Amino acid sequence: MSNHKKMKPDTITVHAGRDPQRFDGMVNTPVFRGSTVLFPDVKAYQGRNPDDYKIMRYGIYGTPTTFALEEAVAQLEGGYAAVALPSGLAAIVAALAAFAQSGAHILIADSVYQPTRNFCDKRLRTLGVEIEYYDPLIGAAIAGLIRPNTTAVFCEAPGSHTFEMQDIPAIVAAAHAKGVAVLADTTWGTPYFFRAFEHGVDISIHAGTKYISGHSDVMMGIIVTNEQHWLNVRRAVADYGYCVSPDDCYLALRGLRTIGVRMRQQQQSAIRIARWLQARPEVLRVLYPALEDDPGYAIWKRDFSGAASLFGVVLKPASDPAVAALIDSLQLFGIGSSWGGFESLAIRAYPEKYRTATKWNPGGALLRLHIGLEDPEDLLADLEQGFAQMRKAA
Numbered sequence: 059m060s061n062h063k064k065m066k067p068d069t070i071t072v073h074a075g076r077d078p079q080r081f082d083g084m085v086n087t088p089v090f091r092g093s094t095v096l097f098p099d100v101k102a103y104q105g106r107n108p109d110d111y112k113i114m115r116y117g118i119y120g121t122p123t124t125f126a127l128e129e130a131v132a133q134l135e136g137g138y139a140a141v142a143l144p145s146g147l148a149a150i151v152a153a154l155a156a157f158a159q160s161g162a163h164i165l166i167a168d169s170v171y172q173p174t175r176n177f178c179d180k181r182l183r184t185l186g187v188e189i190e191y192y193d194p195l196i197g198a199a200i201a202g203l204i205r206p207n208t209t210a211v212f213c214e215a216p217g218s219h220t221f222e223m224q225d226i227p228a229i230v231a232a233a234h235a236k237g238v239a240v241l242a243d244t245t246w247g248t249p250y251f252f253r254a255f256e257h258g259v260d261i262s263i264h265a266g267t268k269y270i271s272g273h274s275d276v277m278m279g280i281i282v283t284n285e286q287h288w289l290n291v292r293r294a295v296a297d298y299g300y301c302v303s304p305d306d307c308y309l310a311l312r313g314l315r316t317i318g319v320r321m322r323q324q325q326q327s328a329i330r331i332a333r334w335l336q337a338r339p340e341v342l343r344v345l346y347p348a349l350e351d352d353p354g355y356a357i358w359k360r361d362f363s364g365a366a367s368l369f370g371v372v373l374k375p376a377s378d379p380a381v382a383a384l385i386d387s388l389q390l391f392g393i394g395s396s397w398g399g400f401e402s403l404a405i406r407a408y409p410e411k412y413r414t415a416t417k418w419n420p421g422g423a424l425l426r427l428h429i430g431l432e433d434p435e436d437l438l439a440d441l442e443q444g445f446a447q448m449r450k451a452a
């Protein structure tokens with residue numbers, strides 16, 4: 059397949075990263091295990107190009123299974139190339155490290171995934187990198203924060219737990235006017251619902267652990283870049299020695315094949331459940347850019363072709379035991395980290411505890427719900443009985 063660029067996302071997810079003629083007719087690229095790669099002679103061994111990351115050289119740089127996953131994700135998102143890493147957090151770490159020379163200034167959205175903030179505060183700051191958190195709703199005014207030593211602006215849209223939608227094109231325009239790269243954690247949008255490069259993002263970072271793998275059985279990170287930033291980022295990944303097991307690449311690629319049907323179904327259920335929650339007397343507000351009355355709706359509608367099934371629910375003031383009774387009584391929602399799998403999840407979140415550039419005071423306890431592939435009627439019935447338990451415990 060050579061002209062994936064002209065194809066629709068569902069066709070790309072089926073055909074990209076596959077070459078049956080190369081693998082004895084097999085529909086799927088098989089799992090290639092290996093560390094050492096043998097060369098025919100001294101000339102071939104010594105002639106390896108260290109900047110060619112798409113040829114077989116040594117296991118750490120990938121195998122045909124790794125390359126198949128990387129190629130498929132890059133094509134789906136419309137980027138130049140991709141590299142797989144052992145977790146979403148590893149992808150964030152390596153991408154930031156590529157811009158984090160001592161003395162550099164990096165701007166980070168105040169709403170980022172908390173471990174991103176942890177890495178910046180605990181690791182990058184001690185290496186002499188200046189980290190500055192900015193209001194995620196800043197938009198074009200980010201221009202005022204860019205300094206001569208600013209190397210990168212890091213975005214996440216919508217923000218972790220708080221779901222504020224960032225105006226990425228406005229941030230990109232301001233950053234590029236000053237020659238600064240824009241990195242974005244695009245895990246929520248996925249390469250299926252958010253085409254980061256069409257909006258000017260230079261480096262798109264995915265926790266492939268979520269919807270790309272989609273089955274809660276793989277840890278995976280994927281960085282996709284434009285051509286300009288590819289070698290800087292790919293070399294950083296190599297310098298840190300990151301690589302991914304071919305079995306995990308195989309599973310992630312298998313997940314990617316069905317991302318469209320899963321995400322469309324999960325989105326439909328999530329919107330239905332979010333609207334039902336909005337009408338509940340126990341709920342103050344629902345944080346979900348896919349809802350018309352969400353402050354981020356206009357930007358989401360403009361920039362995304364769909365919504366992940368992850369959103370926040372702010373409850374009206376209730377005691378901690380009452381909130382715990384609601385979550386504990388749910389039968390179909392698991393209590394656990396991560397999201398993007400086939401199953402529903404519910405956790406309580408406390409983003410107000412770690413924000414520094416902005417205050418976040420939702421007015422009640424915050425739940426984060428992930429809606430899976432269960433029948434939404436059953437999920438609604440489960441939530442209904444959960445609210446009854448919450449009232450009892452109040």
Ligand SMILES: Cc1ncc(COP(=O)(O)O)c(C=O)c1O
Binds near residue numbers: 148246264268
């Ligand atoms: C927005 C976001 N980015 C990155 C990550 C990190 O992914 P991983 O768990 O694969 O390290 C997560 C994990 O929850 C996340 O929610």
